[in-house]
Amino acid sequence: MKEEVFVIDGMTCASCALTVENAVKKMDNVDGAVVNLTTEKMTVNYDPSLVSESDIAKAVADSGYSASVYDPATAKSQSERQDEATKSMWNKFLWSSAFAVPLLYISMGSMMGLWLPDILSPTSQPMIFATVQLLLTLPVMYFGRRFYVNGYRALFKGHPNMDSLVALATSAAFIYSLYGMYHIGLGHAHHAHELYFESVAVILALITLGKYFETLSKGRTSDAIQKLMKLSAKEARVIRDGQEVSIPIEDVVLGDQVLVRPGEKVPVDGKVISGSSSIDESMLTGEPIPVEKAADDQVFAASINGQGALTISAEKVGDDTLLSQIIKLVEDAQQTKAPIAKIADKVSGVFVPVVMTIALLTGLFWYFIMGQTFVFALQTAIAVLVIACPCALGLATPTAIMVGTGRAAENGILYKRGDTLENAHHLDTIVFDKTGTITQGKPQLVALHAFWENEQSLLAQVASIEKMSEHPLSQAIVEKAESDNLTLLPIDNFQSLTGFGLQADIDGQTIFVGNNKLMTQEGVSLEQVQDLVAEATEKGQTPIYVAKEGQLIGLITVADLVKEDSKETVARLQAMGIEVVMLTGDNQRTAQAIAKEVGIKRVISDVLPDQKSQAIKDLQAQGKNVAMVGDGINDAPALATADIGIAVGSGTDIAIESADIILMKPEISDVVKTLSISRLTIKVIKENLFWAFIYNVLAIPVAMGVLYLFGGPLLNPMIAGLAMGFSSVSVVLNALRLKYIKLS
Numbered sequence: 164m165k166e167e168v169f170v171i172d173g174m175t176c177a178s179c180a181l182t183v184e185n186a187v188k189k190m191d192n193v194d195g196a197v198v199n200l201t202t203e204k205m206t207v208n209y210d211p212s213l214v215s216e217s218d219i220a221k222a223v224a225d226s227g228y229s230a231s232v233y234d235p236a237t238a239k240s241q242s243e244r245q246d247e248a249t250k251s252m253w254n255k256f257l258w259s260s261a262f263a264v265p266l267l268y269i270s271m272g273s274m275m276g277l278w279l280p281d282i283l284s285p286t287s288q289p290m291i292f293a294t295v296q297l298l299l300t301l302p303v304m305y306f307g308r309r310f311y312v313n314g315y316r317a318l319f320k321g322h323p324n325m326d327s328l329v330a331l332a333t334s335a336a337f338i339y340s341l342y343g344m345y346h347i348g349l350g351h352a353h354h355a356h357e358l359y360f361e362s363v364a365v366i367l368a369l370i371t372l373g374k375y376f377e378t379l380s381k382g383r384t385s386d387a388i389q390k391l392m393k394l395s396a397k398e399a400r401v402i403r404d405g406q407e408v409s410i411p412i413e414d415v416v417l418g419d420q421v422l423v424r425p426g427e428k429v430p431v432d433g434k435v436i437s438g439s440s441s442i443d444e445s446m447l448t449g450e451p452i453p454v455e456k457a458a459d460d461q462v463f464a465a466s467i468n469g470q471g472a473l474t475i476s477a478e479k480v481g482d483d484t485l486l487s488q489i490i491k492l493v494e495d496a497q498q499t500k501a502p503i504a505k506i507a508d509k510v511s512g513v514f515v516p517v518v519m520t521i522a523l524l525t526g527l528f529w530y531f532i533m534g535q536t537f538v539f540a541l542q543t544a545i546a547v548l549v550i551a552c553p554c555a556l557g558l559a560t561p562t563a564i565m566v567g568t569g570r571a572a573e574n575g576i577l578y579k580r581g582d583t584l585e586n587a588h589h590l591d592t593i594v595f596d597k598t599g600t601i602t603q604g605k606p607q608l609v610a611l612h613a614f615w616e617n618e619q620s621l622l623a624q625v626a627s628i629e630k631m632s633e634h635p636l637s638q639a640i641v642e643k644a645e646s647d648n649l650t651l652l653p654i655d656n657f658q659s660l661t662g663f664g665l666q667a668d669i670d671g672q673t674i675f676v677g678n679n680k681l682m683t684q685e686g687v688s689l690e691q692v693q694d695l696v697a698e699a700t701e702k703g704q705t706p707i708y709v710a711k712e713g714q715l716i717g718l719i720t721v722a723d724l725v726k727e728d729s730k731e732t733v734a735r736l737q738a739m740g741i742e743v744v745m746l747t748g749d750n751q752r753t754a755q756a757i758a759k760e761v762g763i764k765r766v767i768s769d770v771l772p773d774q775k776s777q778a779i780k781d782l783q784a785q786g787k788n789v790a791m792v793g794d795g796i797n798d799a800p801a802l803a804t805a806d807i808g809i810a811v812g813s814g815t816d817i818a819i820e821s822a823d824i825i826l827m828k829p830e831i832s833d834v835v836k837t838l839s840i841s842r843l844t845i846k847v848i849k850e851n852l853f854w855a856f857i858y859n860v861l862a863i864p865v866a867m868g869v870l871y872l873f874g875g876p877l878l879n880p881m882i883a884g885l886a887m888g889f890s891s892v893s894v895v896l897n898a899l900r901l902k903y904i905k906l907s
Contacts, residue, residue, distance in 0.1 A: 164194050165211045169219065171203055173228040173313050175326050175374075178515050182322040186226035187219055201561035204233060227316040252375040255306045259371055263364040266299040270361040289355035293344045296360040300337070307333075307367035323515045329370055331519070332548035333363045339541055357538050366549055394465035395486055399430035412480075419477040429466045432479035434459060440471025518863070522547040525867045546866035546878045550859075559851035562898035567844030570901055575812070575827035576837050583823045585848075587807055587841035589788045593736060593834065594767075594779065594801075596793035597747035597757055600811055600831060602723040604794070606635050608643040609704055609724070612695065615716040619649060625709055625719065627652040628667045628676055632659060636705060639721050664707075675710045682708045682715070692718050703756030728832040730761045735835045737762070742787075746770060746778055746801070775801040792834060809834060839906045847901055851894045858890045 174180055180198040187196040187207055194208040207219055216232050223230035269292070272279045285292040304311070314330030317323055336359035346354040398409050402420040412430050415421065420436065423429055429442065441453035444466045453469055456462055462475055464484040481487065526544035529535040564581045571578055578584045595601050613621040626644035629637035630651060644651065657667040663684065664677015675685055682689055687710040689696070696706045699720040709717035733743050744765045747754050754768035767778050779801050782789045791798070791805035799821040802808030810822035811829055826833045862878075864870075871877045 164208050166206060166208050167216065167219075168233040169205045169207065169216075169223070169230040170233045171198065171205050171223065171228055171230050174198075174200055174203060175313060175324065178322070178324040179228065179313075179317070179326075182226050182317065182320075182324065183223055183228050183230075186222050190214060190218070190222055193219075199561050201565055205230065225320070226322060227313070227320045249375065252371060256368060256371045256375050259303045259306045259364070259368040262299045262302045263361075263368040266296055266303075266364050267361050269299070270296055270358065285355035286352070289347045289352040290344075292355050293340075293347055293358055293360075296358060297340070297344065300340075300360040300364050303364040303367050304333070304337070307371060310367065310370070323519060325515070327515060328518060328548040329366070331522075332545040333366055335541060336360075336363045336366075336545055339538075359538075359541070362542075362545070366545075370549075394428070395484075396428040396430040396464070400424070415477055415480050417477055417480060421475050421477055423462075423468045423473045423475060425468060425470050425472060427468050429462050429464055429468060429473075429475070431475075431477045432461070432463050432484045433475040433477045434461055436474045436476050438471055438473040440473050441469035443467040443469065514859075518547065521863065521867070529868060543866065543868045543877070547863060550862045550866045550878065559855050559894050560848050562895050563844050563848045563851060563901065566898050566901040567840055567847075571837070571840045574833065574836055574840075574906070576833055576840065577825040577827065579823050579825070583807060584841055584844055586788075587790070587824070587838060588845045590741065590790045590807060590838065592742045592744060592782055592787040593790045593792060594744045594746050594782065594805070595763075595831070596775075596791075596798050596801075597745055597749060597754065598723060599794045600792055601729045601745065601757060601761060601763075602725050604723065606639040606705075606721045606723050608639050608719060609722045610699070610718075610720040612692070612718040613716070614691075614718075615711070615714070619647065621709065621717045622647065623649045623652060624669055624674060625676055625707075625717070627654050627669065628657065628665050628674060631657050631667070632665060636707065636721050637665075640707075640719065672711055674716075676707060679706075679708065682710060685710060686713055687715050689715060691715065695720075700752060701756060702760070703753040725757060725760055726829070726831065728830050732832045732835060733762045735832075736838075739835070739838060741838070744782070746775060746791075776804040779804045790834075792831060794829075809837065836906050840901075843901060843904055843906075847898055851897055854897070855890070855894060 171183055174183065180200040183205060184196050184198040187193055187205065190209075192210040192213040194210075196205060196207045198205045205223075209219065220230045220232075268277065269279065269283055271277075282288055283292055283295060310326045310329045311334070314324065314326030314328070318327040318330070340359045340363070343354040343358050396412055399412050399415045399419075400407060400409050400422040401415060402408075402422070403410075407422060415431055419431075421430060421433065423440075425440070435456055435458050437458060439455070439457040442456050442462060443453050444463065456473065462473070463486065464479075465486045479485070482491075522544045525547050526540040528540075529543055530537060530540035564584060567584055568578050568581070571584075578587075598604050611618050611622060615621075622640070622644050626641050626649065629640045631654070652669055654667040654669055656673075657665070659665055660677065660681060663681035664675065666673060666675045666677075668674070675681055675687075679689060687708070689708065692706075692708075692715065695718060699706050702722070704720040704722040707719040707721060708715060709719065736743050742765065743763050744767060745754065745758050745763045746767045747757075748770050749757075749768055751766075751768045754766050758764070758766045770778055775798065779789055779791055783806070789805045790807040790809055791801045792809040792811065793799075793802055794811040798810075802810060802821040807824060808822035809824045809826060811831065812825055812827040824837055826837070866878045868877055
């Protein structure tokens with residue numbers, strides 16, 4: 164199966180999107196199609212050997228719209244398309260208003276006591292009065308021709324949409340007005356007071372204004388992607404043939420040596436060859452503190468260099484850079500339809516035909532049963548058609564998803580799919596891997612006890628021996644000695660004793676460094692440190708003994724320390740009603756010690772890498788919605804098995820590929836933000852759907868004239884058009900609140 168993205172033109176509402184989606188889904192050998200009204204894109208999964216892109220485009224065309232394959236290299240960016248659409252809509256509104264305002268003055272002036280020249284008097288010059296209104300209405304209908312083209316095309320294809328309602332309503336009013344002019348021509352001057360031209364023009368102008376605000380608001384929902392796209396550098400300074408040259412960023416190739424001066428943006432992902440500096444990576448990770456970089460450190464495109472100059476080797480360019488991957492992930496998430504959107508789809512699919520039926524029955528009811536005039540019956544039918552347009556339903560979910568995923572990206576949190584954003588709020592259990600997730604993933608020297616000589620001298624001797632080993636515990640001791648600026652000593656006769664430790668000669672004396680089995684083998688008494696060892700092991704620390712000439716001369720404890728934010732994160736998750744579980748391959752004692760330190764009550768320990776996914780399945784079998792948080796290769800199966808996999812961004816590519824959510828920073832406190840954004844987004848979606856539904860439920864009876872039956876007001880179609888437009892705007896503005904709500 165192949166996945167392809169198409170740009171769809173002509174959609175105006177949820178009903179349009181659903182029509183296109185269903186038309187493509189019905190095709191043979193098409194596995195699925197998702198249309199996003201907000202981004203105006205459709206993602207299709209199909210068999211390219213049996214279905215072509217032109218076949219899909221034809222299916223879309225047959226449903227009344229047009230489709231073209233989305234090519235990021237040549238296609239206009241979403242911001243450009245939004246800007247063009249916004250500018251076009253505003254111009255149409257201005258021109259429509261230029262004719263609609265004088266038309267409204269002329270048609271309503273005489274009834275409101277406003278001055279009109281005698282030549283425009285409906286009493287003395289009814290035909291001129293009607294003809295001027297017609298001439299002013301035609302340009303407005305021309306500027307609003309999109310409603311007629313799209314509306315009638317969709318109607319005749321059997322998929323009426325929002326434009327169909329507007330087209331039918333204004334066409335009915337326009338035709339009736341022409342009928343009135345026919346009677347004026349026959350000498351029935353009183354028909355000059357039964358023209359409906361002003362309603363046609365004002366409805367079209369007001370709906371165009373509503374569309375303008377809607378387009379303007381929709382453009383703001385994708386700010387996050389636009390900001391990310393603007394981050395990348397436009398040029399890079401590289402070494403070619405021994406010369407320093409500036410080239411477009413597109414011309415940088417793998418292996419190029421790229422020079423980054425102080426204050427410049429890093430143009431590509433790569434490794435520092437020479438130089439040192441601090442780099443602001445906040446645009447990628449959300450972390451405001453600059454990160455120190457030196458030789459062999461990784462740097463990323465769009466990050467900002469500090470005061471130092473760097474030379475880097477380009478390792479990822481173009482679409483492979485971390486920034487490009489982030490943009491793609493955010494776009495994919497915004498393109499994916501969340502399950503909650505199906506509610507709006509189901510309603511929109513039947514809503515338009517039902518509204519058209521209600522409008523017809525309303526007009527027949529007032530004309531035949533209540534004995535009202537044809538004008539009155541027509542007015543109520545038009546009001547129903549105009550006010551019921553389901554635009555707000557179509558915008559309720561995608562706008563919230565766009566703002567939510569954008570807000571997450573700004574905080575260094577990437578949802579791979581829109582449905583992940585929704586599903587995250589169902590989680591009730593979060594499983595953390597221990598090493599590298601709850602802990603720092605790197606052993607550090609915690610305590611040093613010297614019994615024969617001073618601690619610095621002991622550390623220098625032990626580090627000199629450990630320098631010959633690649634074991635992580637050895638590296639922790641060596642790093643501590645280096646950070647204390649100790650000079651390592653020459654050693655002789657080094658031996659690695661598998662399962663026991665190390666030994667070597669320093670100044671002619673043999674020193675043993677290792678576990679209790681090595682000490683027992685060499686006849687070294689450990690009695691004096693039993694209490695220290697018991698205390699260390701209780702905390703999950705590993706004791707390393709140092710002996711010389713049959714005597715214990717030192718004790719070093721090393722541990723993988725807990726991250727600073729782990730304890731607070733666990734407490735906040737538990738306060739949110741989430742059960743926190745720790746899953747680790749470590750032994751029970753060490754696992755329990757770490758769990759106790761951070762406040763985790765449930766521990767699953769002694770688990771082999773291939774057993775981690777089974778542990779997740781066991782929790783799911785208990786009816787739990789489980790998220791797995793990890794960073795290593797051995798976490799990948801568990802990340803894929805969990806309902807939602809969360810990869811800590813400092814982890815491996817394999818773990819990130821297997822996950823549904825990526826945390827760009829190593830801190831796990833962002834797990835709390837992840838859940839907060841999900842819960843807030845779903846809350847806003849539900850609010851949007853409620854207001855969209857309640858608006859139609861309350862507005863349609865008013866438009867039908869229910870209040871009028873009991874002495875109340877009748878809803879004018881022009882007011883209905885204004886209300887319909889701003890109902891969509893209110894939904895979008897509610898979604899935009901997500902940008903500013905404080906995260907827990």
